[in-house]
Amino acid sequence: MSRRRARRSRSCAARSPACSAPSLTIGAKALAHARAKVKELEQGARFKPDERDFLLDQWRRLIAETERANDDLDSARKEFADLLRMLQTREDFIDELMQIRRATEALSMTLGLGGL
Secondary structure (H helix, E strand, O other): HHHHHHHHHHHHHHHHOOOOHHHHHHHHHHHHHHHHHHHHHHOOOOOHHHHHHHHHHHHHHHHHHHHHHHHHHHHHHHHHHHHHHHHHHHHHHHHHHHHHHHHHHHHHHHHHHHOO
């Protein structure tokens, strides 16, 4: 794989946790659904008041837990992206060192040929 293609591939990998994770939409959909259920229960008269209060409490609790889970996942996603960026930087540093080594070897060979 060419260095350019490899770099492009790594940069996409570094973006993916922050940009296109399916969990982003799953969490948003779960919250939207739970909030819609709360709104529906608040406006409806399908259940007895004590049943309705119990269901509302359960849905609100689920909303709070889902929001916390989404926040935790977002923090983990950001940490992972930072680690990938650091890894990329380290890899770039090592690549530069290898280029210096090859250039030094080429210089040594050139100097060796000059003494013939």
